[in-house]
Amino acid sequence: MVKKKSRQKRGYPKGLIIGFEAMRVTIWKIFSQRAVLFKVRKLGRKFENAEKSHLYQFFEERINDIRPLKKEGNRSVLLVSPPKKKYALMFLNHINSHQKWLVLEKNPNSASFQILSGSVRDVEEISYFCQTKEYLEAMGAINENESNVIIGALEKRLNDIENGLVLLTLKEIEDLIYSGGKRKKKFKPLALIPEYILLTNSYLDKSTQKNRIHRLLQIAQNRQIKTKIIDSEISAGDRIDQLGGIVCFLLTKSDYEKKIGQKIIDR
Numbered sequence: 001m002v003k004k005k006s007r008q009k010r011g012y013p014k015g016l017i018i019g020f021e022a023m024r025v026t027i028w029k030i031f032s033q034r035a036v037l038f039k040v041r042k043l044g045r046k047f048e049n050a051e052k053s054h055l056y057q058f059f060e061e062r063i064n065d066i067r068p069l070k071k072e073g074n075r076s077v078l079l080v081s082p083p084k085k086k087y088a089l090m091f092l093n094h095i096n097s098h099q100k101w102l103v104l105e106k107n108p109n110s111a112s113f114q115i116l117s118g119s120v121r122d123v124e125e126i127s128y129f130c131q132t133k134e135y136l137e138a139m140g141a142i143n144e145n146e147s148n149v150i151i152g153a154l155e156k157r158l159n160d161i162e163n164g165l166v167l168l169t170l171k172e173i174e175d176l177i178y179s180g181g182k183r184k185k186k187f188k189p190l191a192l193i194p195e196y197i198l199l200t201n202s203y204l205d206k207s208t209q210k211n212r213i214h215r216l217l218q219i220a221q222n223r224q225i226k227t228k229i230i231d232s233e234i235s236a237g238d239r240i241d242q243l244g245g246i247v248c249f250l251l252t253k254s255d256y257e258k259k260i261g262q263k264i265i266d267r
Contacts, residue, residue, distance in 0.1 A: 009033050012201060012229035015076030015139060016069060017129075018062070019120035020087035022046045025062060028126055029074060030139070032201070035126045039065055047087050059094040063102070066111075072221055075111045075228075076142040078135070083117045105149060112142040140234075147236035150196060150228065154239075157195075157249040165192070165261040167248040170213065173197060175264050176248065177220050184222045191260050194225050194250045202232040203245025213246075 011032030019026040023046055027038040043050060043058055050058070066077070079088035092113055095102050104110050116138055120126045129135055157164030167173050177197075180188040197220050199213070207213055217227050230237040240247055252258045 016074045017078045019080045075146050077113045079115045080118045088115045112146045114138050144234045147230050151236045165252050168244050173248040194248050197227045197248045199246040200232040200237045200240045
């Protein structure tokens with residue numbers, strides 16, 4: 001009897017690595033336990049020889065590649081180029097010039113970017129790269145920066161007694177997300193749209209209901225609701241753990257929305 005190949009666990013999303021080489025870009029989704037190849041895009045010529053219009057279009061397409069990934073919690077982005085090459089810097093300069101919203105710290109839809117030297121062309125190289133001190137420090141720093149921005153938005157909702165709604169239990173969050181159905185093809189619009197669902201890795205690790213949590217996160221992502229698992233060891237994660245380990249927050253804009261929110265809390 002042939003044994004089924006065991007599926008390697010990915011863990012939770014930590015960010016993206018975009019590797020630049022002379023004539024191509026490789027995009028990796030980085031999880032807590034391994035990296036997963038997302039896309040390889042070929043430029044067709046060397047970066048140094050490409051026309052400005054060609055580079056503009058190529059960079060815009062790469063931004064479009066990562067747009068949907070941000071909704072999965074991939075908002076920390078490392079740009080990797082070979083030593084002495086400026087491919088990653090060219091891409092970041094393009095963002096600063098043409099897609100400024102993507103790097104504005106106070107924009108909840110922004111991402112955090114950092115440039116490193118290295119090569120991530122294949123599984124062997126990305127595996128080695130993700131063990132280096134430079135990677136660990138850089139990913140930790142941009143993850144913390146991103147998480148602090150989100151926590152800032154959460155604190156605003158906690159302090160806004162009139163219009164802020166913060167749900168602090170798994171059941172409350174399920175009641176909100178599942179109120180419009182659980183099957184993607186039969187989704188009904190939600191009366192309240194969360195800004196974020198946050199939880200810590202320690203909350204997930206200690207839970208005896210991991211499948212229930214993963215199901216909630218998947219359905220939330222299917223609804224294009226932003227979710228993020230935050231490391232308990234950083235200040236943002238510590239704050240989430242103080243609140244119970246899982247949080248959903250939003251802004252209620254009308255008396256009708258406030259009544260719906262109160263009903264969820266009172267159940």
